[in-house]
Amino acid sequence: MSGHSKWANIKNRKGAQDKKRSEVFTKLSKDILTTIRSNGGNTNPESNLSLKIAIDKAKAANMPKDNIERLITRFEERKTNLVSVLLEGYGPYGVPVVIEAETDNKNRILCEIKLIFRNYDGVLGESNSVMYQFHKVGEVEIDIAAENEINEEKQLELIDLGAIDFDGALILTKVENMSDLIKKAEEKGMKIVRSEIVYRVINPIKLNNEDELNKMMDFIGELEDNDDVIGVYAGFDYN
Numbered sequence: 368m369s370g371h372s373k374w375a376n377i378k379n380r381k382g383a384q385d386k387k388r389s390e391v392f393t394k395l396s397k398d399i400l401t402t403i404r405s406n407g408g409n410t411n412p413e414s415n416l417s418l419k420i421a422i423d424k425a426k427a428a429n430m431p432k433d434n435i436e437r438l439i440t441r442f443e444e445r446k447t448n449l450v451s452v453l454l455e456g457y458g459p460y461g462v463p464v465v466i467e468a469e470t471d472n473k474n475r476i477l478c479e480i481k482l483i484f485r486n487y488d489g490v491l492g493e494s495n496s497v498m499y500q501f502h503k504v505g506e507v508e509i510d511i512a513a514e515n516e517i518n519e520e521k522q523l524e525l526i527d528l529g530a531i532d533f534d535g536a537l538i539l540t541k542v543e544n545m546s547d548l549i550k551k552a553e554e555k556g557m558k559i560v561r562s563e564i565v566y567r568v569i570n571p572i573k574l575n576n577e578d579e580l581n582k583m584m585d586f587i588g589e590l591e592d593n594d595d596v597i598g599v600y601a602g603f604d605y606n
């Protein structure tokens with residue numbers, strides 16, 4: 368019996384580790400696809416620097432090379448049937464939300480997203496119903512080691528490279544300048560952790576407590592779990 372119990376424990380532990388590894392690979396796969404989609408379907412890491420960063424991150428997590436190549440090949444095969452969808456609405460507590468998706472079935476994704484909004488006391492809106500509350504920018508995260516934010520000297524250097532604002536380890540730049548800024552920052556020895564085009568809210572809604580925050584994060588999590596969703600941008604703040 369003890370031998371059986373020992374095997375069961377090992378099996379359960381291995382199962383948990385495999386599940387965790389699978390979840391990591393799923394997230395990395397989605398990051399790779401997101402960088403391809405947000406850069407006009409460009410699957411060449413030499414000209415799509417955001418994709419190169421995502422692939423390097425996947426390799427660092429020991430994601431097999433075959434998995435990465437298969438992911439890109441499958442996207443190439445499907446991309447002619449995909450349409451881009453931008454959805455807008457108000458989530459819990461009146462928080463404005465923008466959702467980017469790419470799908471081969473627009474009606475299906477619309478119904479699925481509408482149901483998630485309804486389950487969390489939100490409402491999916493019409494086009495431009497909340498978009499005026501956001502601006503579209505390039506967001507580049509750099510490795511700042513032990514520091515919590517980019518120091519003033521580095522900020523001045525990055526402004527010369529095209530940065531327009533900073534938020535902790537994040538550099539904000541115009542969308543059209545993002546690739547150039549990444550290239551120049553790397554040439555100066557800065558390590559890029561992540562880069563993507565995002566929608567940032569202008570005036571965030573402040574959440575009042577952890578219960579509200581948890582509900583909001585569950586809502587965002589369900590949206591992000593949808594296979595067709597590329598990005599979710601929710602305009603809230605919590606301290």
